Amino acid sequence: MSADLPEIGWIDLPGVVNMRDLGGKPAVDGGSTVAGRVIRTDNLQDLPADSVRRLVDEFGVTDVVDLRTNVERTSTGDGPLKAEQLTFHELSLYAEDSTEHGIPDVDDDPDPSLPWQDDFTAESKQAIGHEQHLAEHYSGYLERRPDNVVRALRAIAQAPGTVLVHCAAGKDRTGTICAMALTEVGVDRAAVVADYDATNQRVELIFQRLATTPTYAADLATQEVVDQTTPAGTMRRLLDFLDAHHGGVHGWLVSQGWTDEDHERLVAKLLATEPRENTEENR
Secondary structure (H helix, E strand, O other): OOOOOOOOEEOOOOOOOOOEEOOOOEEOOOOEOOOOOEEEEOOOOOOOHHHHHHHHHHOOEEEEEEOOOHHHHHHHOOOHHHHOOOEEEEOOOOOOOOHHHOOOOOOOOOOOOOOOOOOOOHHHHHHHOHHHHHHHHHHHHHHHOHHHHHHHHHHHHHOOOEEEEEOOOOOOHHHHHHHHHHHHOOEOHHHHHHHHHHHHHOHHHHHHHHHOOOOOHHHHOOOOHHHHOOOHHHHHHHHHHHHHHHOHHHHHHHHOOOOHHHHHHHHHHHHOOOOOOOOHHHO
């Protein structure tokens, strides 16, 4: 990593392998994101009791933005954080339970497929390369579920305390939402890309963890660790695409109903030096 870029705020907590704080990212107009506001992570299903207590009592988590599909949540069951008095925002970035999209109704299929399995074949990646293939997959989130992309950013902006943003691996869906949030508040592009790229430091651990779970084992059985990497060029391509076709992240968000108030709330959440007041109004 360049000496000019901030250190990655890794949080080594038992039960996860890809957790980090989004604090310390430099904004182009000065200042930087504040630590302890947004934490991105992989699946939270395996948190032991001590980790749960640290997240709630020490880190001050009040909200969880869960980007997994209904298929994944049903397959894995409720995680330990569900027993806490937190607000959960379940916001899939895939079209749910639709035969049109190849996602069976989990009530009718005891072994449903994951929505991205058909997208990540060797042939599809070889045709355009890993970076471009991932970038197009990420842009698919914006095409399929623009409503939930906006809801995820609003959930981050309006949370009275620390927000956990996660999917399964904490790299693709989580990486896209976090990159959009950081970009929207004016974080330097190189720092946004570096945060996304940092997942590569933990990708082998992510692969090993998910490959042992019934929900993801079949999907990963045909892949290698290199297939799960998050090259920096992928996020550059996605952000360049948004710049070229939608007026950037902000332009895309505005086209989906994002308001000046939404923007100001997100800036206050990520950049303001004083924490926002913990009131019902902020919900």
